[in-house]
């Protein structure tokens with residue numbers, strides 16, 4: 001079983017979640033945790049599982065991740081089981097800002113656009129998109145989010 005966890009991370013929080021997911025997956029096969037800009041086309045050869053994560057930025061995923069997915073050929077993820085995650089503000093923090101609650105309701109977070117794009121490339125999405133919470137823009141992650149990430153991916 002070969003798995004790849006691909007991520008982008010501006011302040012390191014999404015990287016920590018990606019690594020926690022990688023450790024959890026490592027219990028059942030070979031796992032590579034890679035920044036989106038380091039992934040080479042050959043890295044996707046023979047993979048069984050692909051997990052992609054990004055910080056939520058401006059109501060979507062980071063350009064590094066979305067641009068990387070664009071480079072995957074049409075049907076390039078056929079036969080691959082996939083899941084997407086993001087890191088994001090808590091609803092409580094969003095509700096304290098003026099305009100963000102309105103836009104968040106319409107546009108949402110980073111994981112869903114990733115998941116939709118992976119599916120369009122032929123992947124079988126086997127977990128609903130998930131979000132992990134940061135206390136502020138630069139983090140830290142809320143307590144237990146690393147454990148929750150490991151639990152989430154074990155459902156795969």
Ligand SMILES: Cc1cc2nc3c(=O)[nH]c(=O)nc-3n(C[C@H](O)[C@H](O)[C@H](O)COP(=O)(O)O)c2cc1C
Nearest residue numbers: 009010011012013014055057058059087088089137
């Ligand atoms: C430019 C920018 C835009 C952001 N936009 C959002 C947003 O729309 N919704 C949200 O929940 N968090 C938003 N955030 C908070 C990020 O999600 C947070 O910085 C991220 O989870 C931290 O992960 P990282 O350490 O991997 O970069 C934004 C942060 C930055 C820097």
